[in-house]
Amino acid sequence: MRHVIIGSGVAALSAAEAIRGVDRASRITLVSDEAHPFYSRPGLAYFLAGTIPEKQLAIRSPAELAGLAIERVAGRAERVVPARHELRLAGARTLMYDRLLIATGARSIRPDFPGADLEGVLVLDGLDDARALASRAKRARAAVVAGGGSTALELVEGLHARGVSAHYFLRGERYWARVLDCEESALVEAGLVRAGVRVHRATAIARALGRHGRLVGVETNGGLRLDCDLVAVATGIRPRIELALDAGLAVDRGILVTSLLETSAPDVFAAGDVAQAWDPLVGESVLDTLWSSAAEQGSVAGLNMAGIRTPYRKRVALNLTRLADIITTVVGDVGGDPDPDLVTITRGQSEAWRGGSVGTSVVGRNATDRVRIRINSRTILGAVIMGDQTVSVPLTSLIADRVDITPIRQRLLDWPEAMVSTLLDFWRTTEARRNDGNPAPALVAV
């Protein structure tokens, strides 16, 4: 049996590991135009900020990789011919497969303002981009970042940490309107401003200005000119579906997959950012760009490729990240407004966060900590937890399990200031019932 995997992200790696875990004999060939060892894509933010050196990004040791016995082919996959079980690579090379996994990930939307092709206008997709940003930041004095979501903040904070004077352009009035509410946006913006980032509202890049092909500044939609040596843009990502489209696979925004992560072509699977998988909580197929989803989809696809029938059950969409130094959990359907800074989702985001269900927001505050939950008549749909994360795990399980909150619903509405204790007490009771009277395992922060 020959397995061929296109991609080199965590979905591709997890698939290879899952296959090898049950099958020592089959050939596993991994084709990728990225030749780096497997690295943590979310970790690029911390490499960019100088928190960790590049070598720390490697997510498997050489010994672990040797144990996997995968054959890596550096090259660009050009065409899948499902009827012949053929993968054609650039340079007229052809690989035959028994099972194929498309795990090509997603690519940042390239900016299209005049001057976007100047040297110094960058995006953050992979390690090469992070290297280019880090290297340019060494001699850059000022940078302009435009876009939304966590990637834009990673760029702002990373460049700022490298001593570059950072300007953050928001097209609208606030940060990440698609996911955060006004107060949450304000908390993040205040954190940025405190750190010394200059936030420009209602501002967009009209054009990038160059001299001899080199970037020297930007002109804003308001006609202002700002000198800078680096422009970084994060307005969203698009799944890399070109191969699937060309091969005639069923595609929507991403490659549509069954619960076994099969595409519409026999023996062709898809996983990770490129796959659009059914979300039972949302009731439709959604894209997400979450690391944990990609890893899990890769593992499930790998098992199915190896003939071990394993349905993929999408978990509640969750990300836990740091926004302007505030640890933040976003989980479930959190509502949100239109977001002029984003064309699509960015990395570390899920379409499920905007499930579109009707809900009421309830906010609990305590000094710098804030919990917002969205509830309907019976369940909690989603939550944004900023600062203290005590309720992060309990809320995630209440949301994922669609626990009936009737016993505490009125109390949540009437005493939002007691939200944390109400939720914790309720969760402990729920867990105790589930564990047959045994109390919930305690996580003690020391």
Place this chain on the structure above:
Amino acid sequence: MSGSRHLPVDEERWNLLRSACVASLPGRCVQCGICAYNCPTGIDVRGYARRGLPVADAACLKCGACVARCPRGVLRFAVVAEAA
């Protein structure tokens, strides 16, 4: 360790630390490696987190460097059932 020479809160802390170890919240780690990079005794904390295992390593000082530095708040000191 003699309890009488310590403030009650220190004793509590010590007892808790003795029975606790660093554990990760499943499904939340993005394998950035900041934990392992900052471990003073060179423990592969990231590897434990990937496997969903508590850091049951004799070399662990329970200093909390990894817990404090995890940018996503994934690591905690947790009392594991056997030790509690």
